[in-house]
Amino acid sequence: MQNGALTGIRVVEFAVFAAGPVIGKQMGEHGAEVIRVESVHRPDGFRLHYPPFKDDRPGLERGGTFAIFNNDVLGVTLNLKDPRAVELAKKLVAVSDVVIENFVPGVVERLGLGYPSLKEVNPRIIMLSSCNQGQTGPRAEQRGFGSQLTSMSGFTHLTGYGAGEPPMLLFGPYVDFIAVGFGLVAVMAALDYRRRTGKGQYIDLSQYESGVQFVIPALLDLQVNNHVPGPQANRDSRAAPHGAYRCRGNDAWCAISVFSRQEWEALCKAVEHPEWAADARFATFEARKLHEDELDRTISQWTEAFAPREVMEKLQAAGVPAGVVQTVGDLFSCPQLAHREQWKELPHREFGHYAFEGPPFVLSETPAEVRRPCPLMGEHNEYVFGDILGLSKEEINRLSSEGVLA
Amino acid sequence: MIMTAENVGDRQGLLFPYRVLDLSDESGFLCGKILGDLGADVIKIEPPGGDAARKVGPFPAGRPDPSKSLYWLSYNTNKRGITLNLEHPRGQDLFQKLVCSADFVIETFPPGRMEELGLGFQKLRELHRRLVLVSITPFGQSGPYRAYKGSDLVAMAMSGMLSLVGEPDRPPLRVTLPQSSMWTGMYAAAGALIAHYHRELSGSGQQVDISQQAGQLWALANAPAFWSTNRTVPQRTGCRIFGRSMTGATMRAIYRCKDGYINFIIYGGAAGQRSNEALVGWLKEEGLATESLLKKDWSRFDIAKSTQAEIDEIEMPTAELFHRYTKSEFLEQGFKRNMLGYPVADARDIMEDPHLRERNFWRSIHDPSLGHTLKFPGGFAIFSEAEAGPVRPAPRIGEHNAQVYREELGLSQLDLVELQVQKVI
Numbered sequence: 001m002q003n004g005a006l007t008g009i010r011v012v013e014f015a016v017f018a019a020g021p022v023i024g025k026q027m028g029e030h031g032a033e034v035i036r037v038e039s040v041h042r043p044d045g046f047r048l049h050y051p052p053f054k055d056d057r058p059g060l061e062r063g064g065t066f067a068i069f070n071n072d073v074l075g076v077t078l079n080l081k082d083p084r085a086v087e088l089a090k091k092l093v094a095v096s097d098v099v100i101e102n103f104v105p106g107v108v109e110r111l112g113l114g115y116p117s118l119k120e121v122n123p124r125i126i127m128l129s130s131c132n133q134g135q136t137g138p139r140a141e142q143r144g145f146g147s148q149l150t151s152m153s154g155f156t157h158l159t160g161y162g163a164g165e166p167p168m169l170l171f172g173p174y175v176d177f178i179a180v181g182f183g184l185v186a187v188m189a190a191l192d193y194r195r196r197t198g199k200g201q202y203i204d205l206s207q208y209e210s211g212v213q214f215v216i217p218a219l220l221d222l223q224v225n226n227h228v229p230g231p232q233a234n235r236d237s238r239a240a241p242h243g244a245y246r247c248r249g250n251d252a253w254c255a256i257s258v259f260s261r262q263e264w265e266a267l268c269k270a271v272e273h274p275e276w277a278a279d280a281r282f283a284t285f286e287a288r289k290l291h292e293d294e295l296d297r298t299i300s301q302w303t304e305a306f307a308p309r310e311v312m313e314k315l316q317a318a319g320v321p322a323g324v325v326q327t328v329g330d331l332f333s334c335p336q337l338a339h340r341e342q343w344k345e346l347p348h349r350e351f352g353h354y355a356f357e358g359p360p361f362v363l364s365e366t367p368a369e370v371r372r373p374c375p376l377m378g379e380h381n382e383y384v385f386g387d388i389l390g391l392s393k394e395e396i397n398r399l400s401s402e403g404v405l406a
Numbered sequence: 407m408i409m410t411a412e413n414v415g416d417r418q419g420l421l422f423p424y425r426v427l428d429l430s431d432e433s434g435f436l437c438g439k440i441l442g443d444l445g446a447d448v449i450k451i452e453p454p455g456g457d458a459a460r461k462v463g464p465f466p467a468g469r470p471d472p473s474k475s476l477y478w479l480s481y482n483t484n485k486r487g488i489t490l491n492l493e494h495p496r497g498q499d500l501f502q503k504l505v506c507s508a509d510f511v512i513e514t515f516p517p518g519r520m521e522e523l524g525l526g527f528q529k530l531r532e533l534h535r536r537l538v539l540v541s542i543t544p545f546g547q548s549g550p551y552r553a554y555k556g557s558d559l560v561a562m563a564m565s566g567m568l569s570l571v572g573e574p575d576r577p578p579l580r581v582t583l584p585q586s587s588m589w590t591g592m593y594a595a596a597g598a599l600i601a602h603y604h605r606e607l608s609g610s611g612q613q614v615d616i617s618q619q620a621g622q623l624w625a626l627a628n629a630p631a632f633w634s635t636n637r638t639v640p641q642r643t644g645c646r647i648f649g650r651s652m653t654g655a656t657m658r659a660i661y662r663c664k665d666g667y668i669n670f671i672i673y674g675g676a677a678g679q680r681s682n683e684a685l686v687g688w689l690k691e692e693g694l695a696t697e698s699l700l701k702k703d704w705s706r707f708d709i710a711k712s713t714q715a716e717i718d719e720i721e722m723p724t725a726e727l728f729h730r731y732t733k734s735e736f737l738e739q740g741f742k743r744n745m746l747g748y749p750v751a752d753a754r755d756i757m758e759d760p761h762l763r764e765r766n767f768w769r770s771i772h773d774p775s776l777g778h779t780l781k782f783p784g785g786f787a788i789f790s791e792a793e794a795g796p797v798r799p800a801p802r803i804g805e806h807n808a809q810v811y812r813e814e815l816g817l818s819q820l821d822l823v824e825l826q827v828q829k830v831i
Contacts, residue, residue: 005601005603005604006600006603006604018627018628022624026596030600042676045675045677046628048675049674049675049678049708049709050628050649050650050709051632051649051650051652051710052631052632052635052638052649053635053652053710054635054636055636056636056652058710064628064631064632064634064635064636065631067631067634067635068628068630068631068634069628128787134765134788136765137761137762137764137765138760138764139737139741142740142741143677143680143681143744143746144746144747144748145671145673145677145746147647147659147669147671148669148670148671148746148747148748149748150669151667151669151748151749151750151751152669152737152748152749152750152751152755153751153756154752154753154756155581156660156667156669156750157666157667157750157751157752158581158582158583159579159580159581159582160579161572161573161576161579166660166662166667167645167660167667168571168572168573168579168644168645169571169643169645169646169659169660169669170570170571170581170625171567171570171571171626171627171629171640171642172627172628172629174625174627176627177624177625178588178592180624181589181592181593181596181624182440182592182786182787185440185444185592185595185596185599185786186786186787186789188596188599188602188603189420189444189599189789190420190789190791191603192420192421192599192602192603192606193420193421193791193792195603195606196423197791199791201789202789202790203787203788203789203790204787204788205786205787205788206765206787206788208762209765209784209785209786209787210786210787212756212762212783213436213588213783213786214583214585214588215583215753215756216480216481216783217464217477217480217583218583218752218753219753219756219757219781219782219783220476220479220480220780220782221464221753222754222757223757223778223780223781224464224466224476224776224778224780225464225467225468227464228752228753228754229464229582229583229752229753230582231579231582232582233577233579233582234559234579234580235582236558236559237463238462238463239557242559243559243577244559244563244568244577244578245577251574251641253563253568253569253577253578254563255559255560255562255563255564255568256559257557257558259557316551316554320555321544321555321556321557321559321560322555322560323554323560323561323563323564324563324564325563325568325569325578326563326564326565326566326569327566327639327641328566328569328570328626328630328632328633328639328640329633329637329639330566331565331566331623331630332630332633332634334564335549335550335551336545336546336549336551336552336564336617336619337619339546339548339549339550340546340617340620343630343634351634351635354634354635355630355634356634357623357630359593359597360590360593360616360620360621360622360623360624361593361594361596361597361614361615361616361620361621362546362547362614362615362616363600363601363604363612363613363614363615364527364612364614364615365604365610365612366601366604366612
């Protein structure tokens, strides 16, 4: 824990679901001490309402989604409806570097934990507020979830089988996780600024505005060409073949994308159909684009005889970009992800063992590490209120029995 | 807190003291843009003739022109641009000089290629111990697939993302606009800043190794949790949401409306209760609420135990209701009624959204290559201490050669001509 890049930073989260907590958890993997404030009166939706639950038996400590979003954080309980709990929260903020919250705008202010109040107890604090549409503007207070905000941010409209067909959903709250990545960037930039200048700050992150960063070419296309881009299945204007091709097996597919003449010729050779390269319908990129349906059928006829992995290996050996359409289960046996230690099994009281998700990048000198399973409700009350805030055992017991640490 | 002119302090960006050398192709261009949006001095280094991604459309009127790729222009704002041939020994030499004044280098070469050019991490580190090198590749710097070729589609496939999108009996789908370079670029920036934080404390830089495959994984949201918890595998379910009920019931998410589609989902929990009650109220006003819906006690509704029949009964009149409204009417009604749900917006809906206008989200930037003033999205967040977001348009090929090579490296005009003749720049 001592040699992570963020060792020495303390983060307090007044956060729920994904958009807040996944930022903190990633900082925790790099050595930050992250304190997740929860309450038994309003447990996280992922503890209570959303599967998967271990063995399909719901329970506060059995939510798999809560687990995967909350490793490497300390769990404490505070009933923020009680003013004594708010005071304790402020004491925590006073000895912390970063606060992350993702409630609907106005909630932290009503709790007495808005930025001006926190700045009073800690002028150097960096506070990130992440919400659907930002802290200001006519719809600031609209409640919403990422699964739907993904649609308002343009992604759903760009996903589908083509004209005349309904748009297709991305899995889960896609845009929440864009906001998580940008939230992490924002906090890190603010920490550097504070190191240089001594100043903390407030960050208003709109998940919608974060999401729109991922679709800029569509916005420019509209402005320059008056063209509203829509979905084109898996087609790509600069590649052919380009798609997911059915392979041998149940719902088994391999993605193939051919961008250059060299790759096309290599493909024809690798699949032992040199005649395709000479076929007038497929010989040039323009011809392949013109006959793309036939091209896809031809490629499929070949891929259907092989398992996806065989297709990938044959084509990659020839220098053609190809990849198995891995299922979520496949990710846990993928040799490349295993090499990067993407998943880390840790023991947990209710799950037995649980494979947590590590960070998307590897740092050569200070590699991150998944060290701590998701916390049980209030698991670290004693450490946080005792060791960090200096409360005695008796005080902690009293505040627990009086419903403050709850 | 509300940001006003008074409380937005320093107009210089948060990262203004730092310099970034951006050697990346499209798989990394967002990383440099993010650091530039935060105020860093980002120098895009293109091979003579320009980055290959300049050949990627859309183009004005569909006519390819390397100075007018809207794709490239989207993600190279806030960068200065120089050309440099790294294959040439003099190019390598110039690059080493530039590295000494840089804080970050972003590169997207296949693993091992930088070493072949004499510019591997160890070598750069000898020159500059504090350097943070951000290396972006399809699968990573090491491991069994390190030499595999990648693309947006391949990254989507190998990350599991593709398997979760599309109809169950049809091919899995990607998003038509490439997304893997977005995820990778965003997390590359996060990794760079974490390494930077450590460098400022320890004095020692490091390499950030990010793969397109791993960079995409958080786009799967909680899908991996299904495997970790119960060894089950989420599947693609078209326009419906899977995994909310243990009975296997799926919830419809996409509804047709008057002028497009709406994303509305029956939710559980406190937020769902409010939203579902508001829906029934609206159905009642429109004469569409069934007897059993009117009698339903939403405080007892448990999404995790809901059955398909129960869900279908709610969804049928809802479909009829939404058919009566446009996307923007739904957005207005949903907000007023405190219902969850948003329209399926296209580029025009986003550009015209009054909410974004009210927040001063758009930045008007004149692009001389296009001869247009375009609205670009502003910063990904609003910071109380500094501006963030695009200010300058993407560079033309070699636009800042003179500025960088003459003013900063001290080369003469003659040197520049010679370098051009030798095809170094």
